Amino acid sequence: MSANTYEALNAKVGRRSFMKMAAVATAFGVTSSFASTPATRAATEEEIKNPFPGSKMVKSICTACSVGCGVIAEVQNGVWVRQEVAQDHPVSLGGHCCKGADMIDMVRSEVRVKHPMVKKDGQWKRISWDEALNGIASKLEDLRQKDGPDSVMFLGSAKFNNEQAYYYRKFAAMFGTNNIDHQARI
Incomplete structure (x- = not known):
C-alpha cells in the first residue's frame, strides 16, 4: 500500500462531508446492493398474520419518564415479545419518543435489577423484600433519631x-419534614 493510499484511508471525514458522501452513495444505489443479501427471506403469510401464536395484547403505560404514554405489549407465555404504540391513548396520541420505542429492550434486559440487592463485602447479594423494607425503615428511623427529621428528603x-x-405528602409530614419534591417533566 502506498503512502498516499494509507493517508487517504486515515483521513478524517467531517460530519458534513460524510453526509454528502452518504447522499451520493444513496443516489447511486450503493445501499440497495447490501439490502439484497441472501441472509434474509420474505416472511410467510402466516408469520405476518400471527407471528406469536397464542399471545395476548396488554395495554400498559410507558415507564421511561413521567409523561405516561400508552404502550400495547404483546405477551406470550408471560414474556413481553413485541410492542406497539397505543393509538387511542389520550397522552401519547399514537406516538412514542425513542425511549418509549425501546421500552421492550429495557424490560427484557439481562442486566435489569429484578430483586432487592445489597452490597456486602464488595459483592452484590440478593435479599428478600422484607429484609429490604426493614433495612430502609431502620435507616430512616436512625436518621430521624440522630439528625432530626429534616435530615431526610x-x-x-x-x-x-x-x-x-x-x-x-402525608407520609413526609408524619415523618416530621417539609422536605418533599418530585421530578415532573411536564
Whole structure:
C-alpha cells in the first residue's frame, strides 16, 4: 500500500462531508446492493398474520419518564415479545419518543435489577423484600433519631395521581419534614 493510499484511508471525514458522501452513495444505489443479501427471506403469510401464536395484547403505560404514554405489549407465555404504540391513548396520541420505542429492550434486559440487592463485602447479594423494607425503615428511623427529621428528603413521582401524591405528602409530614419534591417533566 502506498503512502498516499494509507493517508487517504486515515483521513478524517467531517460530519458534513460524510453526509454528502452518504447522499451520493444513496443516489447511486450503493445501499440497495447490501439490502439484497441472501441472509434474509420474505416472511410467510402466516408469520405476518400471527407471528406469536397464542399471545395476548396488554395495554400498559410507558415507564421511561413521567409523561405516561400508552404502550400495547404483546405477551406470550408471560414474556413481553413485541410492542406497539397505543393509538387511542389520550397522552401519547399514537406516538412514542425513542425511549418509549425501546421500552421492550429495557424490560427484557439481562442486566435489569429484578430483586432487592445489597452490597456486602464488595459483592452484590440478593435479599428478600422484607429484609429490604426493614433495612430502609431502620435507616430512616436512625436518621430521624440522630439528625432530626429534616435530615431526610422525600422525592415523589410525577406519575403519582392526586391521591398518591396526597398520601406521600402525608407520609413526609408524619415523618416530621417539609422536605418533599418530585421530578415532573411536564
